[in-house]
Every structure is written in structure tokens, then in C-alpha cells.
Amino acid sequence: MKRRALLAMGLLLLAPAAWAQGTCPPTRADMEGPFYKPDAPRREATGKGLSVAGAVKAAGSCAPLPGSRVEWWQANPRGEYDDAHRGSQIAGAEGRYQIATDTPPPYSGRPAHIHFKVFAPGYRALTTQLYPRAGQTAVTFDLVLIKE
Numbered sequence: 001m002k003r004r005a006l007l008a009m010g011l012l013l014l015a016p017a018a019w020a021q022g023t024c025p026p027t028r029a030d031m032e033g034p035f036y037k038p039d040a041p042r043r044e045a046t047g048k049g050l051s052v053a054g055a056v057k058a059a060g061s062c063a064p065l066p067g068s069r070v071e072w073w074q075a076n077p078r079g080e081y082d083d084a085h086r087g088s089q090i091a092g093a094e095g096r097y098q099i100a101t102d103t104p105p106p107y108s109g110r111p112a113h114i115h116f117k118v119f120a121p122g123y124r125a126l127t128t129q130l131y132p133r134a135g136q137t138a139v140t141f142d143l144v145l146i147k148e
Helices: 003-020
Strands: 049-058 069-075 081-090 096-102 114-119 126-130 138-140 143-145
Touching: 069 096, 081 096, 114 143, 126 143
Parallel strands: 049 138, 049 143
Antiparallel strands: 049 096, 069 081, 069 114, 114 126
């Protein structure tokens, strides 16, 4: 085989090993929607029935990003956005956050979802959405940010 072909094959064989060593792909951005209000009040719960927990991490290295601000907002059980279903937390030492909230309903043709916006110094702000499955009571949702 030619040297170039051997190098290409070697890289393809090493790629899964590199992935397994802890690289974290960035969380996919999703629409913010018209109901975002900055500076949501700090709280641990905006309802009950669904627990969402995860960590804020750096893309690539998976390093935790302690002190990150995690904001969320969602429709209430009637499918309307209100201030009672907006909150924020500061991620702990390991970049961890955990919230309790009402299970979001589908509304106006949209599937059930919770909006998230995450801020960390030195990283691009991320706006995304979580789409819990019907009947879920606990979801792990890591938020992986890209360096600026």
C-alpha cells in the first residue's frame, strides 16, 4: 500500500479511540423563541413531575464549567408561558445543575419542550431546547459549550 493510504487507514482506526477518551461534541443550538426574558430568578424548581439534571462542559475536553449560568423557560401545564416557569441556576463545582419542573405540554403544533440558555466566561452562549419523551420523570441533559 502507498504511504498516504496507510496513514489514512491509521487515522480512521484511531478516531474511535480518541472519541472514547472523552471528547464532547457541542450541544446543538435550537431556537430561542419569542418568550425568553433575560435574568430569570434563581431557583431550583418551577414545578414538579420532571427532574432535569446535567453538567455544563467544554466541547472537546469535557472539562466542567463551574459557575456557568443556566436559564430555562417553558410553557405551563395549560400551554402558556408565564414567569412561574422561568428560572436560573449557577452550576456547581463540577459544572452540575439540577431542576424540578412541570412536565411541559405540547402546544400549537409544537412538541413538549423546555428552552435552555447557558452562559460561561470564555465560551459562546448557547440557546437550545430539551424535548422530554412522554412519561419521562427524569432526564439527564448535559450542556456542552464552544470556546469563544
